[in-house]
Amino acid sequence: MTLEERRELDELVATWREWLERRDALSAHDIDELEGHLLDRVDSLRSAGLHDDEAFLVAVKRLGAVDELSREYARVHSERLWKQLVLDDDPNGGGRTAASGDLGAPGAPTSVLRRANGLAVALGLGVGAGLAVKVADLIGVDPTFFLRNAAILVLPFLAAWFAWRHRPPVGALAGIAGAFALAAVVLNAYPFGPGAGTAAFATEPSMTELLAAVHAAVALWLVTGIAYAAGDWRSGDARMDFVRFSGEWAVYYLLIALVGGGLSMLAVAVFGSIGVDVLPFVGEWVLPCGAAGAVLVAAWLVEAKQRVIENIAPVLTKVFTPLFALMLLALVVAAALQWNLVDANRDLLIAFDLVLVVALALLVYSYSARDPLVRAGWFEWIQFVMLAGALVVDLVVLVAMVGRIGEFGFSANKTASLGLNLILLANLARAAWLHLGFLRGRIPFLRLERWQTAYLPVYVAWAAVVVVAFPPLFAFA
Structure with missing residues (x-):
């Protein structure tokens, strides 16, 4: 290996190590051990005829995903992980992160601002x-x-x-x-x-x-x-x-x-x-x-604690998504049997809006916690039922809102609710269509994620309109 090739390999390994240090389950000693395994694999692959960059990429892939390594170390070193929840006074405790920019030698003293991740x-x-x-x-x-x-x-x-x-x-x-x-x-x-x-x-x-x-x-x-x-x-x-x-x-x-x-x-x-x-x-x-x-x-x-111990929110999402799907189905049945929901008062319509917001939040967060390469299963079908129910409930609320505006005229509250429901309707309709395509195996899961992340600026823009434009439009009442 020439000096130039060695320098390129060192740069690749340094980049990999810096990224790995973001995982708080791994101390400096742990990363040193993983780096040794990585370099052994690189040497083996180079002996087989691969170039340095190719050997490095293959070695990283074979070494395993960082998240899996973090979970494995979390199981092996669970006592140490729980102790990281408090400010460690041991200057050799490691725990450096990419955000700290502290990439010194293993065991180097760490300032009080960097211990326990700040x-x-x-x-x-x-x-x-x-x-x-x-x-x-x-x-x-x-x-x-x-x-x-x-x-x-x-x-x-x-x-x-x-x-x-x-x-x-x-x-x-x-x-x-x-x-x-x-x-x-x-x-x-x-x-x-x-x-x-x-x-x-x-x-x-x-x-x-x-x-x-x-x-x-x-x-x-x-x-x-x-x-x-x-x-x-x-x-x-x-x-x-x-x-x-x-x-x-x-x-x-x-x-x-x-x-x-x-x-x-x-x-x-x-x-x-x-x-x-x-x-x-x-x-x-x-x-x-x-x-x-x-x-x-x-x-x-x-x-x-990111990626060190099991996250809480994805577990709660798995629990509450079926419950919200049942709630939305019950609301749809009630709307079909008792059309006086259209004449419901303001507080009830606000409660419906909150249910829709929570249902969408459950959907988006479950997307964020899902492995995009895993095929659709029973939980994704429950999500689709929840989406369909949310769409119907949103339409019912829109009909009720239009009726209230026609009877009582526009107000700040009714206009804000109408705008929110229209924004939610567009999001839910597109999300349901993409979700159905994913269930049928015609659309990759990443498109579902991209739709939700691309829609976030719409919420910011609408919130800005309500903050800046609504008070003067409705005489600050």
């Missing part, structure tokens, strides 16, 4: 998010301020975590900052009117204010995903990775909220038994600061 950074940003919420409360802002600005106060810290972890280009960060600035100006400069009976956050915001706040949170969450994707927002794979992250994050956040709520109630009861009332402290400090900080802690948990 737990210290996540906790610091979580404290910052909690303090941002509490400072706004202490300066005595209007009660509806938190409804409008919840996402603006917290999500910049999540974007900062993604930026530290994934290193997006400066242009992407500038675009994200511009989106947050625009949302902050719009939500706080618009003269929203008094409430119209929709209670939220101990106050009654106007309908346009409530719609703008909810849609701003959705849009800014997706914009924050640009930092997660390291600025590569055009990539369908990067978008699907963010979908996976969002599903796992939601599960972890819910678990943290349940445990935190339980501990808070226990603390109130224990201190109350000795005559100390800590309920005001819990309500005024622990709850708002904890809710904001948990956003960062949940994000760290998803990133730190």
Whole structure:
């Protein structure tokens, strides 16, 4: 082997090793061992007459998929993996990641910011998010301020975590900052009117204010995903990775909220038994600061345990997809037997919309967690039943919405609901057609994924329209 050939092979191995280090199940010693196996296979293949690059690619393929290796190491070294959930003070503990850029020699000391995949950074940003919420409360802002600005106060810290972890280009960060600035100006400069009976956050915001706040949170969450994707927002794979992250994050956040709520109630009861009332402290400090900080802690948990232990969200998807399919079928039967559903009130139609959104979320997340090379099975047929039921329910809601608009005229709430249902209808119809083609073996699974990832900007655009255009169109009522 010439010196030039050796240099090319070393570059290939270095690239492979850097990518492998992203898997937190593997320490530096583990990767050294795998690299030895890889080089042995490369030497064997070169002896058989293959060129260096060909031998390398074949050796990597034969060595096995990284995800499989991670799971195998997770089984063998389960005690070490669970210990990685806490900040390890051992400077030789390894655990380097691609995001850290720390590709030094095995066993090299690791800074406190890099240990446990940046737990210290996540906790610091979580404290910052909690303090941002509490400072706004202490300066005595209007009660509806938190409804409008919840996402603006917290999500910049999540974007900062993604930026530290994934290193997006400066242009992407500038675009994200511009989106947050625009949302902050719009939500706080618009003269929203008094409430119209929709209670939220101990106050009654106007309908346009409530719609703008909810849609701003959705849009800014997706914009924050640009930092997660390291600025590569055009990539369908990067978008699907963010979908996976969002599903796992939601599960972890819910678990943290349940445990935190339980501990808070226990603390109130224990201190109350000795005559100390800590309920005001819990309500005024622990709850708002904890809710904001948990956003960062949940994000760290998803990133730190990614592909190391079995993900939770795909399991829940398998459980709830059949249940939602049955629910949608029941709604279809009810719509067929009792057409007064078309004359249903606003709250019922909103509930139907939520069911459709959850059904679509289950579908998209199950796509993100599926092996694209596996053939369709029983679960995919259940997904198709859920899609068909969602389509029919969406049509029923659209008919009801058109009837309400014809009777009572346009309003911000009805127009937003009509637009959302039209967007969902287009997505569900195309998704059902592609899904049927996949079940019949005529369409590869990747086309189903690409359709969903390509549709994400539609949600961002519609949310932006509701935030920016709806308040002045409907007189801020």
